Amino acid sequence: MEKEYSKEFDVIFEEKDKNNHVSEKNQIFEADKTKKVVPEELQEINSHREIISKIAYLIGVKKIFFEYDNQSPQLEIFEELEQNKDARIIRNLCILRTTIERNFKFIKDAMKYEFKTLNTIDNKYIKEAITNLRDDDIDIVKYNKQKLSQYIIDINRLIAGHIFYCKNLFPDWIVWDYIKDLFLMPNGYTEKGTKAAMELYYPNVNKYPYKMYINWKNPKDEGNILYNDKKFLELLYQRNGDVFKDVSRVSDISSESKLNIKEFIQNGKIVDAICDCENSDPYMLASVFNNMNDSLTAKINKIILVDDQNTVKAWNIFDQLVTEIEIEHISTERVTKEKSLVDIVLTAKTCKEHYVNHVDSFILISSDSDFWGLINTLPDVEFLIFAEKEKFGHKMREIVESANIHYSYIENFYSGEVDIRRRVLLMEFRKAIEANIAFNVNDIFQKISNETRVNLSEKELEQFYNCYVKPMKIILNEDGGLNLELGNQK
Structure with missing residues (x-):
C-alpha cells in the first residue's frame, strides 16, 4: 500500500474564476x-x-x-x-x-x-x-x-x-x-x-x-x-x-551614469584618462573602454597608466586588451621597499598634461582619496572619476558629490561578450606552452630517421610520417602532464 506523505498540499494548480477572484x-x-x-x-x-x-x-x-x-x-x-x-x-x-x-x-x-x-x-x-x-x-x-x-x-x-x-x-x-x-x-x-x-x-x-x-x-x-x-x-x-564575482557580466551602469559620461567626454576639448594602477583592476578597466561607444573612445586622447613594479602583470599587456585608444605606460621604481611613487608621479603627469599639452578634462581612474588634493588645485580642469566601490570610501563620495564631480564604479560597467580575464589567461597560457615546446617535428623526424638508419626509401618514410606522425595528439593527463599519442598504432 502506498504510504501517505506526512503533509498534504491539496491546492489545485489552476487560475481562479476571474468573476470571483483576481487573476x-x-x-x-x-x-x-x-x-x-x-x-x-x-x-x-x-x-x-x-x-x-x-x-x-x-x-x-x-x-x-x-x-x-x-x-x-x-x-x-x-x-x-x-x-x-x-x-x-x-x-x-x-x-x-x-x-x-x-x-x-x-x-x-x-x-x-x-x-x-x-x-x-x-x-x-x-x-x-x-x-x-x-x-x-x-x-x-x-x-x-x-x-x-x-x-x-x-x-x-x-x-x-x-x-x-x-x-x-x-x-x-x-x-x-x-x-x-x-x-x-x-x-x-x-x-x-x-x-x-x-x-x-x-x-x-x-x-x-x-x-x-x-x-x-x-x-x-x-x-x-x-x-x-x-x-x-x-x-x-x-x-x-x-x-x-563577475558582476559586470550581468549588469551595466545606469542610463543616468552613461549620459553623464557621454556629456563629459563630448564636452571636453582634450580628454585624457589617467590611471592609478595600484588602485585599479586592469580587467574591469579594459572592459570599460572595450564596451564604450566608438564615438566616445575616438574623443579620448590617450590612456596614461601609472604603474609600479609590484602591480598586476596584466598592466604590461593592457595595450593588447584595449587597442582603439593610445596607451602611455609609465612604470615607476621604488626608492624604498615600502614607498610607492605612483601617487606623486600621477599627480605630476596630470599637471604636465594640463599645463604643457592643454588637456582640459581627465578621467581619473582611482579610488584613492589622496587625489582630492590634485583635483582641488586644478580648478580649471574637469574631472570624471572611475573608482572601485569597495575602495571608494563614504567620505570621498560625499566630497566629490558636493563638488558636483560625477563618479562611476568600474565593476558596474557591462563587460560585454569578450571575457577579458579568460582572454588574458588563454593568451598567457598559450605563450607559456609554446615557449616550452619550441621544437620542429619535421626536424626531429629527419634527425631520428638518419640516426636509426632504418633503411627506408623516401616514399616509405613519407608514408610512415603521414600515418603515424601527422595524426599525433598531445593528451593531458590527470596530473597535468602531457603524453604524446602517435597516430594509427595497433
Whole structure:
C-alpha cells in the first residue's frame, strides 16, 4: 500500500474564476507590491535578465509572468526557447513535477478511487505537459497501476538525463554544476528522497521562484530570487559555498551614469584618462573602454597608466586588451621597499598634461582619496572619476558629490561578450606552452630517421610520417602532464 506523505498540499494548480477572484498574476504581484521597490545598491546599475529568463522558462514559469513589467523575465527569451526541443522537454517535465507535487493527494485519490491515469486527471497543466512531451517523443504515462511517487521518480530520471543538453543555453563563465543541480531532486530516484523534497517544498512554497519546485536548499524569504541576473547568481553561488564575482557580466551602469559620461567626454576639448594602477583592476578597466561607444573612445586622447613594479602583470599587456585608444605606460621604481611613487608621479603627469599639452578634462581612474588634493588645485580642469566601490570610501563620495564631480564604479560597467580575464589567461597560457615546446617535428623526424638508419626509401618514410606522425595528439593527463599519442598504432 502506498504510504501517505506526512503533509498534504491539496491546492489545485489552476487560475481562479476571474468573476470571483483576481487573476493568479494579480494575486502574486498585489502581494509583492511592497517588495518591488528597487534596492538602493541596484539603483546605480541596470541588471540584466537573460539568465533568470532562461531559468524561469526551464522550471516552468507561466508565460503570463514574462514581460509583466520591466523587472520580469523577458518574453523574447521565452519565445526563443519555445523553438528549442531540449529546453521544451525540461520545461514540461518541471511543470509536470511541480503540478504533481502541488496536487499530490488530489491526483492520488483520483487514480485510486476513480481509476484515472495521469493523462486523464482533470488538470489542464498536466494534460498540456503530457501532450507537449509526446510531441517531443517522450511518453511519461504508464497504463498499468503505477504509484504516483514512482511518476515523480521517473520524471526525475528524465530531467537528469536531459538537463545536460541545456548546458549550451548558458554562458561558459557560469559554473554549470550550480545551474544543473537546481533541476535535480536530492535522492530523487527513491520514494524517501521524493518525500523529503515535498516536505521541504510544501511549507515553503512561497519562497520558491513563482512557486515552482527547484532544488533550493534551506529556502529563506529572499524575495523573488529571479528578480535579475545579479541577485540570482549571487544567491546561487552563495548556496554552493562560492562567491559570484563577475558582476559586470550581468549588469551595466545606469542610463543616468552613461549620459553623464557621454556629456563629459563630448564636452571636453582634450580628454585624457589617467590611471592609478595600484588602485585599479586592469580587467574591469579594459572592459570599460572595450564596451564604450566608438564615438566616445575616438574623443579620448590617450590612456596614461601609472604603474609600479609590484602591480598586476596584466598592466604590461593592457595595450593588447584595449587597442582603439593610445596607451602611455609609465612604470615607476621604488626608492624604498615600502614607498610607492605612483601617487606623486600621477599627480605630476596630470599637471604636465594640463599645463604643457592643454588637456582640459581627465578621467581619473582611482579610488584613492589622496587625489582630492590634485583635483582641488586644478580648478580649471574637469574631472570624471572611475573608482572601485569597495575602495571608494563614504567620505570621498560625499566630497566629490558636493563638488558636483560625477563618479562611476568600474565593476558596474557591462563587460560585454569578450571575457577579458579568460582572454588574458588563454593568451598567457598559450605563450607559456609554446615557449616550452619550441621544437620542429619535421626536424626531429629527419634527425631520428638518419640516426636509426632504418633503411627506408623516401616514399616509405613519407608514408610512415603521414600515418603515424601527422595524426599525433598531445593528451593531458590527470596530473597535468602531457603524453604524446602517435597516430594509427595497433
